[in-house]
Amino acid sequence: IFDLCGDQKRLALLLNLEARKMTADLQAALSLCEEHEIAAFVERLKNERRIEILRNIDRQKIVGVLFQLRSKIPQDDFKKLLAELEPADIADLITTFDRNERILFFDLLSDEMVADVLVELKSSVLREILQDLPLRKLSRAIKYMAADDLVEILGDLGEAEQNTILATLHPDQREEVLALMQYSEDSAGLIMTPETYSMPSNATVADTRRALTQLKDFDDPVIYVFVTDPDSGQYLGAVPIAKLFIAPPTKRLEELCETDLLTASPDEDQEEIARRFRKYDILVMPVVDENGKLVGRITSDDILDVMREEADEDLAHFVGAPDIEAEEESPLIISRKRLPWLIVTMVTGLINSVIIKSMMDVTTIDAIAIFVPAILAMGGNTGMQTNAVCVRGIALGQVKVSNLLSIVWREIRVGAMLGMICGATAGLISWSVIHVTGAQTGAIPPAYLALIVGVAMFAAMTFASAYGGLVPIILHRLGADPAIAAGPFVTTSNDLSAAILYFITCVSMLHLLHIS
Amino acid sequence: IFDLCGDQKRLALLLNLEARKMTADLQAALSLCEEHEIAAFVERLKNERRIEILRNIDRQKIVGVLFQLRSKIPQDDFKKLLAELEPADIADLITTFDRNERILFFDLLSDEMVADVLVELKSSVLREILQDLPLRKLSRAIKYMAADDLVEILGDLGEAEQNTILATLHPDQREEVLALMQYSEDSAGLIMTPETYSMPSNATVADTRRALTQLKDFDDPVIYVFVTDPDSGQYLGAVPIAKLFIAPPTKRLEELCETDLLTASPDEDQEEIARRFRKYDILVMPVVDENGKLVGRITSDDILDVMREEADEDLAHFVGAPDIEAEEESPLIISRKRLPWLIVTMVTGLINSVIIKSMMDVTTIDAIAIFVPAILAMGGNTGMQTNAVCVRGIALGQVKVSNLLSIVWREIRVGAMLGMICGATAGLISWSVIHVTGAQTGAIPPAYLALIVGVAMFAAMTFASAYGGLVPIILHRLGADPAIAAGPFVTTSNDLSAAILYFITCVSMLHLLHIS
Numbered sequence A, B: 001i002f003d004l005c006g007d008q009k010r011l012a013l014l015l016n017l018e019a020r021k022m023t024a025d026l027q028a029a030l031s032l033c034e035e036h037e038i039a040a041f042v043e044r045l046k047n048e049r050r051i052e053i054l055r056n057i058d059r060q061k062i063v064g065v066l067f068q069l070r071s072k073i074p075q076d077d078f079k080k081l082l083a084e085l086e087p088a089d090i091a092d093l094i095t096t097f098d099r100n101e102r103i104l105f106f107d108l109l110s111d112e113m114v115a116d117v118l119v120e121l122k123s124s125v126l127r128e129i130l131q132d133l134p135l136r137k138l139s140r141a142i143k144y145m146a147a148d149d150l151v152e153i154l155g156d157l158g159e160a161e162q163n164t165i166l167a168t169l170h171p172d173q174r175e176e177v178l179a180l181m182q183y184s185e186d187s188a189g190l191i192m193t194p195e196t197y198s199m200p201s202n203a204t205v206a207d208t209r210r211a212l213t214q215l216k217d218f219d220d221p222v223i224y225v226f227v228t229d230p231d232s233g234q235y236l237g238a239v240p241i242a243k244l245f246i247a248p249p250t251k252r253l254e255e256l257c258e259t260d261l262l263t264a265s266p267d268e269d270q271e272e273i274a275r276r277f278r279k280y281d282i283l284v285m286p287v288v289d290e291n292g293k294l295v296g297r298i299t300s301d302d303i304l305d306v307m308r309e310e311a312d313e314d315l316a317h318f319v320g321a322p323d324i325e326a327e328e329e330s331p332l333i334i335s336r337k338r339l340p341w342l343i344v345t346m347v348t349g350l351i352n353s354v355i356i357k358s359m360m361d362v363t364t365i366d367a368i369a370i371f372v373p374a375i376l377a378m379g380g381n382t383g384m385q386t387n388a389v390c391v392r393g394i395a396l397g398q399v400k401v402s403n404l405l406s407i408v409w410r411e412i413r414v415g416a417m418l419g420m421i422c423g424a425t426a427g428l429i430s431w432s433v434i435h436v437t438g439a440q441t442g443a444i445p446p447a448y449l450a451l452i453v454g455v456a457m458f459a460a461m462t463f464a465s466a467y468g469g470l471v472p473i474i475l476h477r478l479g480a481d482p483a484i485a486a487g488p489f490v491t492t493s494n495d496l497s498a499a500i501l502y503f504i505t506c507v508s509m510l511h512l513l514h515i516s
Helices: A007-019 A023-032 A035-043 A047-056 A059-069 A075-083 A087-096 A099-106 A111-120 A123-132 A135-142 A147-154 A159-168 A171-181 A205-214 A270-280 A300-319 A331-363 A366-395 A401-437 A446-477 A488-512 B007-019 B023-032 B035-043 B047-056 B059-069 B075-083 B087-096 B099-106 B111-120 B123-132 B135-142 B147-154 B159-168 B171-181 B205-214 B270-280 B300-319 B331-363 B366-395 B401-437 B446-477 B488-512
Strands: A198-200 A224-228 A235-240 A284-288 A294-299 B198-200 B224-228 B235-240 B284-288 B294-299
Touching: A007 A023, A007 A035, A023 A047, A035 A047, A035 A059, A047 A059, A047 A075, A059 A075, A059 A087, A087 A099, A087 A111, A087 A123, A099 A123, A111 A135, A111 A147, A135 A159, A147 A159, A147 A171, A159 A171, A198 A205, A224 A284, A224 A294, A235 A284, A270 A284, A270 A300, A270 B300, A294 A300, A300 A366, A300 B270, A300 B300, A300 B366, A331 A366, A331 A488, A331 B366, A331 B401, A366 A401, A366 A446, A366 A488, A366 B300, A366 B331, A366 B366, A366 B488, A401 A446, A401 B331, A446 A488, A488 B366, B007 B023, B007 B035, B023 B047, B035 B047, B035 B059, B047 B059, B047 B075, B059 B075, B059 B087, B087 B099, B087 B111, B087 B123, B099 B123, B111 B135, B111 B147, B135 B159, B147 B159, B147 B171, B159 B171, B198 B205, B224 B284, B224 B294, B235 B284, B270 B284, B270 B300, B294 B300, B300 B366, B331 B366, B331 B488, B366 B401, B366 B446, B366 B488, B401 B446, B446 B488
Parallel strands: A198 A224, B198 B224
Antiparallel strands: A224 A235, A284 A294, B224 B235, B284 B294
C-alpha cells in the first residue's frame, strides 16, 4: 500500500505511524523511503526522536539523509546526530560537501570525532581539509589519534606542516610517532598497531587475570596475551585469551603459550604479510623486530585495507590509470597522471602507421591495410590475458621460476591453440570480407590474402602469449614489481609486434607463393 | 664465506655445523641455501633431527624442499615430517605433484590432515583429487571437517557424488550441512562459521566465566561472547571476552553487552559484507537470520578470501580471461573459456575492416587507412581507464547515481582534455608521418588529413570516456554486475565506435572543406 502513495501522502503516513508509536511498521515504511523522504520526515520530529530514528535507518542511506538535512535542522541537533554516527559514515558525508561546507562542518564535531574522521578520509580530500582546517583545531584533535594513524596522516603533508604538527605533540606521543615514521612505506611497521598486551612468561594465569582487570580502555578486543622473556624482554609466544578461563590459576604462561604463531618483521613488505594472512587464515600476527622484541601486532582487519590498496594498484597498472590508486579528484591532475601511457600508446600507433604504409608499398596491395585492426586487437587481447594470469601467479606467491615457467608454457599452448582457431576463422571471414567489399587484392588471389591474414593472426597471438607471460617473470627476477609492465605496456608492445609479424608474414608468404 | 663455496663444499659445511651443534650458524647457513641443497642436507640426517630442522626453515622454501625429498627418504619419516606442516603448505606441495603421486601422497596423511588439506586446495586440483581418492578414505576424512568447509567442497562435486558423501555422514552433521547448502552461492551464509559462543542475557559474568572453563576445543580464538534473549533466543548483542575479566562477577551480561555491532543476514551478498568489514574496520560480525536468531559469525580472515576472490573476478572480467577466477589448469578448458570474447573481438575487428574499406572507397585516399591503429588504440585505452574507475566506484559502494554521474562527468572532461592534447599531437605527428612515408593523400593536402586524424582522435577519446563510464552505471541500475561488461566488451565497442567516428569525421570534414 505504502508503495502506491504519493510523496505528500507518504510523509503523512510516516508521521501518523510515529504518532501512534508503531515502531516496527515505521521501520518497515522507512526502509522503503528515498533519502529525501526520510530527511523530510526526520526534520519534522523532536530532537531526541530524530536521533533515535536515524540510529535505526539503513547505513546505506544515512549519508544521503544527513546531506539533505544539513541546512534544515538546528546546528545543535545536527551536532548530536553526528555524535551518534560511525566516523567512516561522517567521512563519506564530508566527501560530498564543498570546501566551505567542510570547514563549517568540522566545527560541529568533537575533537575526538575529528581525529577519527580524518583517519577515514581518502587522501585527496584529506589534503584539502588539512590545508583549510585551523591548526589549533587540528592539533587538539591529534591528541586523540593513535600513533599509527597519525603517521598515516603526516605522510600526506609537506615537511613544514609535518614539523608544525610534531611540535604541538606531547613528547611521549612525538617519540612514538617518530619511531614509526622510520619504517618505510608499505612496510609492516606502518600497518601494525604499536599497542600490544604482553606479560612475562613466568607470570601465572592468576597474575594475568588480575592484570587484565586493570586494563581500562582498549579500542580493539584483546585476542591474545603475548608472552615475553622476563629477562631479555624477547617475544616467546601468545596465549589466546579464552584459554585463561580454562587453565588452572597457578599455571605459568610459558606452559600455555602457543609458539607456532607466524610473526612479521617491521620491515617486511605489507603485500607479503597479506599473502601470509590469507594463506594461513591468520587473525592476529605479532610483529617482532630484529632483536626479538615485540613491537606491535597486525590484525586481519588491517590487512583488508592492504588488500584493497593492492587490488587498486593492480587495476591502476592494468588499465594505465594511476589516479585510481592515488584517489585523485581533480580532472587536471587525473589527466596529467594518465597522459604518459597515452602518449606511448599514440606513438606506438603512429609507428604502426609507418609499418602499414610500408606494407602497402612493398606489396602494392592496398587491401592489406584493412585487416590490421583485427590482427592487432587479437594480439593485444591474448597478451593481456596471459599477462594477467602471470602477474597474478606471482602475486599469489608462486615465486618459484620453475612454476612460473610452467604457467607461461601453458599460456603459450593456449595462445597457439586459440591462434589456430581464430586464425582459421579470420581467414575464412576475411575471404568473405574481400568478396563483400570487393577490395582490390591486386596480383594475388583473395584466397591467398585470406591465408596471410589467418597465419599472421596465429603468429601474433602465439607471440603475444609468450611475451605477455615472460615480461612479468623477467621483471620479477630483476626485483621489480611485475605489475608495472602490465596493461598498456604489454598492449602497446603487442600492437607493435602484431603489426611487425603481419608485415613479416605477408612478405615471406608472398615470397613463398612466388607472387611478389 | 659460505656464499663462495661450491655445492659439495656447502653440504659438507652444513653437516659439520650440525655435528658441532652450532644451531644459530646452521640456521643462518640454511637460509642462504637453495631448496635442493637443504633437501640433500636433510636427507643425510637422522629422523628426529630432520623434523627439527625442517620446522625451522623458511616457509617459502618448505614446499620445494619436501618436493625434492619425496622419493629420497623413507615413507615413515616423510609421514612424520608432513604431520608437522601447515595444511596450506601441504596443499601447495600436492599441487606440484602429478595425479599418481597425489594419491600415493594422500595415503601418508592422517584423516584429519586430509580434511584440512582438501579445504585449502584450489578447485581444479580438488576436483581431480576427489575423482581419484577412494571414497572410503574421503568419507573418513570428512568426519573431521567443519560443516562450512564441507559445503564448499560439495559445491565442486556432481549431484551423484554429493549424495554418496552425504549418505556417509553422521545424521547431525548431515543436517548441519544441508542447512548451510540452502544458502545461495556468494552469500554470507556460506562464508560464516556456524559455531558461535553465546549466553543468555540474564547470565552473570561469573556464570559466563564458569561456562567458558567448560569450553574444551575451539579452533579459532573466541573474541566475543554473543548475548541472546533467554526467552526468544534472539540475538541481542556481544560482550568482548576481555571485558569479562574487568566486570564484577555479579553483573549481568545485558548490562555489559555492546548492541551496536553491525550484523549480517545469511542471504546477503558476500561482496557487500566485505565492503562493510573494510569500511568500519570490523573484526567479527554476527550473522542473524530473519527471525532474529544468531546463526553464525564471520571473522575478518574469512573476508580476506572473499576479497581475493572478488579481485580475481574483477581482473578476469577486465582482461576477458574467465579461467583466472575458475583457477583452471588445463589448456583446453582455458582456451574454451577465453574463446567467446576473442571471437567477439575478431568479428568486431573484421567489421572495422569493412568500415575502413568503405572509407578508402568513399574518400579515394588510401593513406587514410594507415592511421586507424592509433585512433583505435587511443579510444580503447581511454575507455578502459574510465571503465575501471567507474566499476571500482560502484564496488566501493558509491551506489548513489548522482555520485556516479559526477564521476562520469569528471571522466568525460578528463577524456576530452586528453583527447585535445593527444589529438593535436597526433595531428602534428601524422603530418610528419605523411611526409616521411610519402603517403599518397590524393586530392587533399597532408595538413588537412592531419587535421582529420587529430579531430577523429579527440572525438573517439571523448566518446570512449562517456561510453566506458555510462555502461557500468546502466548495468548497475539494471541490477547486473557492472564488471561483466568491463574489459573486452568496452574495448571492442570502443574500437568499433572509434572506427565509425573516424569515418564520420573524415567524410564530414572533407565535405566541410569542400574537397569531397
